[in-house]
Amino acid sequence: MKKLVMLSMLILSLILGGCSQTQKASSENNEGQANSDFPKKTIQLIVPYASGSSTEMIARVLAKGAEKYIPNGQSIVVVNKPGGAATIGATEVHGAKPDGYTLGMLTVSQLSLQPLFGKTVFTHDSFQPILQATVVPQFLTVKSDAPWKTFDEWLEYVKKNPGKFTYATVGAGSTVHISMEALNAAANVKTKAVHFESGGETVTAVLGGHTQGASLLPQTAKEYVKSGDFRILANLGSYKPEAHQDTPLLKEKGLDAEVDVFTGVVAPKGLPQDVQKLIHDAFKQALDDPSVQEQLKEIDVDPKYAGPEEFQKEITESYNEYGKILKNIGLVE
Amino acid sequence: MESLSLLLHGFESALTLTNIIYCVIGVSIGMLVGILPGLGPVSGTALLIPVTFGMEPVTAIIMLSGIYYGSMYGGTITSVLINTPGESASVITCIDGHQLAKQGRAGTALGVAAIGSFIGGIVAVLGLTFLGPVLAEFGTRFGPPEYFTLMLLGLLTLVGLMGKSLVRGLIAAIFGLTLSLIGMDPASGAIRFTFGQQELLGGIDFTVLAIGLFGISEILSNAGNPTNMEKPAKIQGLFPKKEEWLPTSMSIGRGTILGFLIGLIPGSNAAISSLMSYSLEKKRAKDPSRFGKGAIEGVAGPETANNAHSGASLIPLFTLGLPSSPTIAVILGAFIVHGLTPGPALFTSNPDFIWAIIASMFIGNVVLLIFNLPLAGVWAKVALIPYQLLFPILLLVCCVGTYTINNSLWDVGMMVLFGVIGYFMKKFDFPIAATVLTFVLGAQLETSLIQSLAISENGLLFLFLRPISGTLSVLCILILILSIFSALKKKRAYLASDVEV
Amino acid sequence: MKTWKAGVWFGLAFLIFSIIFFIQSLTLSYSGADGLGPGFFPLWLSGMLVILSLCYIYTTFKSEESESEPMPRGTELKNIVFILASMLIYLGVVPLLGFVLSSTIFLFALLFRYYRWHLNIGISVGASLFLFWIFAKVLSVTLPVNEFGW
Numbered sequence: 001m002k003k004l005v006m007l008s009m010l011i012l013s014l015i016l017g018g019c020s021q022t023q024k025a026s027s028e029n030n031e032g033q034a035n036s037d038f039p040k041k042t043i044q045l046i047v048p049y050a051s052g053s054s055t056e057m058i059a060r061v062l063a064k065g066a067e068k069y070i071p072n073g074q075s076i077v078v079v080n081k082p083g084g085a086a087t088i089g090a091t092e093v094h095g096a097k098p099d100g101y102t103l104g105m106l107t108v109s110q111l112s113l114q115p116l117f118g119k120t121v122f123t124h125d126s127f128q129p130i131l132q133a134t135v136v137p138q139f140l141t142v143k144s145d146a147p148w149k150t151f152d153e154w155l156e157y158v159k160k161n162p163g164k165f166t167y168a169t170v171g172a173g174s175t176v177h178i179s180m181e182a183l184n185a186a187a188n189v190k191t192k193a194v195h196f197e198s199g200g201e202t203v204t205a206v207l208g209g210h211t212q213g214a215s216l217l218p219q220t221a222k223e224y225v226k227s228g229d230f231r232i233l234a235n236l237g238s239y240k241p242e243a244h245q246d247t248p249l250l251k252e253k254g255l256d257a258e259v260d261v262f263t264g265v266v267a268p269k270g271l272p273q274d275v276q277k278l279i280h281d282a283f284k285q286a287l288d289d290p291s292v293q294e295q296l297k298e299i300d301v302d303p304k305y306a307g308p309e310e311f312q313k314e315i316t317e318s319y320n321e322y323g324k325i326l327k328n329i330g331l332v333e
Numbered sequence: 334m335e336s337l338s339l340l341l342h343g344f345e346s347a348l349t350l351t352n353i354i355y356c357v358i359g360v361s362i363g364m365l366v367g368i369l370p371g372l373g374p375v376s377g378t379a380l381l382i383p384v385t386f387g388m389e390p391v392t393a394i395i396m397l398s399g400i401y402y403g404s405m406y407g408g409t410i411t412s413v414l415i416n417t418p419g420e421s422a423s424v425i426t427c428i429d430g431h432q433l434a435k436q437g438r439a440g441t442a443l444g445v446a447a448i449g450s451f452i453g454g455i456v457a458v459l460g461l462t463f464l465g466p467v468l469a470e471f472g473t474r475f476g477p478p479e480y481f482t483l484m485l486l487g488l489l490t491l492v493g494l495m496g497k498s499l500v501r502g503l504i505a506a507i508f509g510l511t512l513s514l515i516g517m518d519p520a521s522g523a524i525r526f527t528f529g530q531q532e533l534l535g536g537i538d539f540t541v542l543a544i545g546l547f548g549i550s551e552i553l554s555n556a557g558n559p560t561n562m563e564k565p566a567k568i569q570g571l572f573p574k575k576e577e578w579l580p581t582s583m584s585i586g587r588g589t590i591l592g593f594l595i596g597l598i599p600g601s602n603a604a605i606s607s608l609m610s611y612s613l614e615k616k617r618a619k620d621p622s623r624f625g626k627g628a629i630e631g632v633a634g635p636e637t638a639n640n641a642h643s644g645a646s647l648i649p650l651f652t653l654g655l656p657s658s659p660t661i662a663v664i665l666g667a668f669i670v671h672g673l674t675p676g677p678a679l680f681t682s683n684p685d686f687i688w689a690i691i692a693s694m695f696i697g698n699v700v701l702l703i704f705n706l707p708l709a710g711v712w713a714k715v716a717l718i719p720y721q722l723l724f725p726i727l728l729l730v731c732c733v734g735t736y737t738i739n740n741s742l743w744d745v746g747m748m749v750l751f752g753v754i755g756y757f758m759k760k761f762d763f764p765i766a767a768t769v770l771t772f773v774l775g776a777q778l779e780t781s782l783i784q785s786l787a788i789s790e791n792g793l794l795f796l797f798l799r800p801i802s803g804t805l806s807v808l809c810i811l812i813l814i815l816s817i818f819s820a821l822k823k824k825r826a827y828l829a830s831d832v833e834v
Numbered sequence: 835m836k837t838w839k840a841g842v843w844f845g846l847a848f849l850i851f852s853i854i855f856f857i858q859s860l861t862l863s864y865s866g867a868d869g870l871g872p873g874f875f876p877l878w879l880s881g882m883l884v885i886l887s888l889c890y891i892y893t894t895f896k897s898e899e900s901e902s903e904p905m906p907r908g909t910e911l912k913n914i915v916f917i918l919a920s921m922l923i924y925l926g927v928v929p930l931l932g933f934v935l936s937s938t939i940f941l942f943a944l945l946f947r948y949y950r951w952h953l954n955i956g957i958s959v960g961a962s963l964f965l966f967w968i969f970a971k972v973l974s975v976t977l978p979v980n981e982f983g984w
Contacts, residue, residue, distance in 0.1 A: 050375075050379060050663070053666065054669075056666075057666075057669065057670065060383075079740075079976060080379070081739065081740060082535075082739065085516070085517045085534045085535050086535075087531060087534055087535075088531065088532065088534075088535070088739060088741070091531050117522065117524070119524050119527075119531075119534065120531070121531065166787065166788055171517075171519045171522065172518075172519065172520060172521050172522035173522040192787060193787070194477070194784050194787045194788055195519055195520045195521075195780070195783075195784070195787075196519070196780075196784070197519050197780070198656075198662065200599070200600070200655050200656040200662060200665075201599075201600055203653075203654070203655060204473060204599045204600065204649075204653075204655050205476065205477075207473045207653060207655075208473035208474055208475065208476050209476075210476030210477060210788060211788065219669075220676075222676075223654060223676025223677065223678060224654075224676060224677060226676070226678050227676060227677035227678040229677055298672065299669060331521070331522055365968075366973070369968075369969075372973070372975075380973050380974060380975065381973075383974070384974075500886055500889050500890050500893065501890065503882075503886050504848060504883065504886045504887065504890060507879055507882055507883045507886065508848070508851075508883065510875075510879050511852070511855055511876070511879045511880060511883060514875060514876050514879070518872045520866070520872065521863075521866055521871065521872040523862055523863075523871075523872035525858070525859075525862060525872060525876060526855060526858055526876070552917070553914050553917065553918075556910075556913040556914055556917055719948075721945070721947075721948040722945070722948070722949075722957070724944075725940070725941050725944035725945055726941065726961050728917070728921065728940075728944070729937055729940060729941060729961070729962075729965065730965065732921070732924065732925075733933075733965060733969055733977065736977070736978070737969065737975045737976075737977075740976050742925055742928065742929065742978070745925055746925060749918065749921050749922070749925075753918070756914070757844050757847075760840075760844075761840075761841055761844050779875045782870065783866070783869075783870050786869040786870060792869065
């Protein structure tokens with residue numbers, strides 16, 4: 001009987017032998033110890049989303065870029081902590097020791113939006129921001145056989161037909177939802193949100209004609225525009241990405257609404273000044289690195305640097321602004 | 334025949350030694366990951382994306398898709414051997430698969446599942462090759478109203494499977510639905526039943542529930558009943574008995590068609606395919622009372638259906654760029670990492686790449702079959718490991734597996750709690766599969782109804798006005814009327830011969 | 835005659851669960867922007883569960899036939915409590931002692947009755963290390979570890 005156990009273990013180890021080689025390289029990094037001060041061990045960069053998410057990819061690109069500038073040959077490892085509507089990871093960063101070994105790669109969703117619902121232990125100013133790293137706008141997109149060729153035609157339609165236009169979001173209170181509600185408020189129109197759970201589902205909804213439009217990230221929108229399925233009507237963000245110079249901003253249409261999805265590195269509050277500076281400088285240099293910028297562009301996000309104070313200002317401003325929007329539509333009290 | 338030459342070209346690029354080796358490695362890791370509870374196809378593929386960073390894109394995707402179907406099959410192994418489903422699609426397999434294992438026929442169950450999976454998988458890939466774009470168009474017609482009626486049909490099928498005690502069955506089913514409500518409601522952002530716990534915001538993870546209710550409760554029951562500690566040692570052959578061949582191959586055929594059609598719908602869960610296939614098999618069987626006591630069709634149909642489903646679900650991915658399941662979403666992420674932007678243009682902009690992957694799926698399915706026919710016998714012998722040695726290790730593996738889902742001990746605690754609940758459910762004859770299946774379908778049922786109402790301009794009437802959802806609604810009503818009718822007519826005589834899900 | 839009680843208790847547990855959920859659902863808004871609010875499904879489902887639990891308790895209470903298996907007693911109960919307690923203790927110590935050490939202790943405790951101590955130590959250490967190797971090294975999963983990284 002024991003033979004059988006041994007046999008199955010042997011088979012397992014043979015099967016695994018092939019791939020364990022690839023693993024060794026990555027675990028070696030953990031061993032190089034040095035005497036000098038920070039960092040004495042590996043730095044964790046927590047991502048509150050699952051593997052394969054765009055935030056994770058941003059984190060991996062930046063961590064790899066910043067590693068070069070971290071003294072003592074220490075590395076930065078990206079750790080996925082998904083769950084709890086992406087608040088688990090953020091909660092973990094919030095509760096970690098402020099020693100610089102635990103950092104978070106968080107987005108506007110955790111930093112400015114989730115706290116508004118009042119169910120998280122952290123709020124918009126409970127982190128020590130280190131720097132803002134990337135930003136991306138969202139596009140109001142419709143199917144290409146829709147009757148509206150331009151944003152103005154669309155606006156005219158929704159003005160005449162309040163509550164008729166349906167759009168797909170990735171959840172109530174998501175950045176997608178907020179961006180459209182901001183437009184509704186600024187243009188004084190009414191459109192109807194249909195909440196789905198993922199970007200893929202929203203695309204399906206528009207493709208199948210179940211909703212008339214959606215607010216999409218450039219990466220998604222681009223592909224369907226290329227294939228001739230979708231048409232972009234407007235840019236709901238604050239700036240124009242390189243590949244989308246022709247898409248009008250709401251600002252240009254005389255509407256005061258802009259919602260960007262930003263991502264940045266934060267630490268638990270109480271981080272020593274020198275450690276903060278060291279981490280900030282490493283990530284800043286990574287962000288300035290042309291090859292890092294190139295990789296970010298490949299996944300359709302734009303590098304955007306802001307220092308700690310400025311980043312906090314942005315978080316707080318978004319927090320206040322989105323709070324107003326959410327109150328208006330009755331999602332929070 | 335253009336697709337055929339493209340496919341042959343795909344075989345050319347896929348059939349390099351490196352690719353085949355990585356395909357084998359992927360399938361093996363997949364099986365391992367599927368066998369370890371907690372690590373399903375989603376986490377399996379997600380965990381190994383970083384490993385593929387240094388590889389050629391084709392090789393990387395070949396390995397990742399290998400992990401995908403390998404782990405689907407691995408989940409079946411645990412369902413059969415230790416009554417713990419690795420992923421939602423194999424919940425149904427536990428019912429008859431584990432019974433077969435108890436009769437010493439684990440090898441048969443696994444063998445049939447391997448053959449069924451192979452056929453289902455190959456047919457799906459053939460469909461993808463020749464009819465991809467046409468079929469994908471059909472898939473997008475499924476909007477919220479269609480989902481809602483489909484889910485409803487699934488739930489009604491489930492209720493139709495409950496015989497002996499409708500009250501117990503309904504309690505179990507509604508318990509599952511209620512559990513699925515926990516967490517943040519995607520439709521309104523409202524937070525429900527979290528009792529102030531941060532960990533519950535995202536809801537209860539399927540794996541936590543399944544491992545607890547099935548796996549842990551099984552261990553507790555066995556511990557409570559020492560006679561169970563001795564497993565039957567007699568192992569029978571890999572292949573079905575002579576008289577079982579025909580019904581088994583019929584089940585495989587039906588399962589293939591059913592799984593393939595439902596798999597085309599983006600976002601539909603493979604659990605629906607396997608559930609409907611099980612119900613269909615039971616309805617078609619001459620003697621439905623064998624179901625739940627080790628009917629081979631109860632393994633063959635659903636297992637084929639779920640593999641045909643996962644194969645078919647790649648059609649919306651390749652032709653429209655739509656991820657149809659969480660695992661596919663992860664593979665999509667890997668596409669991006671390797672510099673391929675998924676979208677409707679993928680087929681036209683990277684034909685070589687796509688055809689190489691499709692070719693590798695043929696290869697992967699063959700590898701899986703070659704691996705599993707002999708291995709099924711080896712796995713079946715796991716039943717020979719003395720139980721007193723097996724169960725502590727199983728407990729430990731369940732704990733680790735559950736921990737790895739979110740790296741949280743909270744989940745492990747929840748798993749223990751569900752283990753205790755499952756133990757009592759078993760004691761008092763509540764059908765556990767009903768709880769787990771309704772849990773899987775519950776969230777989608779609610780959101781799709783709310784989405785339908787948001788789109789609709791005339792309330793629920795809307796469901797009947799669209800061709801697909803209208804047909805499905807009428808079907809639901811018919812089933813409801815028929816089951817009430819037959820219940821009144823045949824009453825207990827009929828029902829007593831029925832088995833619990 | 836005594837055995838029906840167990841079923842009633844289990845029914846009561848479901849009843850309490852559903853009543854708590856029912857009361858909670860009342861705090862959620864029943865209707866939303868397009869008809870159904872976040873409170874609609876919870877209210878109906880938990881309400882149905884309340885009624886079904888009552889039905890179940892009633893039928894169990896009334897029925898003459900005894901349950902096939904009564905509540906666990908004696909060694910049965912002891913076994914189950916022992917397994918549950920070991921798991922809870924395991925959960926408590928794993929963040930402190932790390933995966934390998936706590937798993938070894940966990941396995942050792944559960945195997946204690948069946949194997950001689952030296953064989954037991956061998957199995958426990960071996961299995962823990964093997965699992966650690968598979969999960970942490972081969973699959974690069976983060977496991978709870980102690981100061982020394984295991």
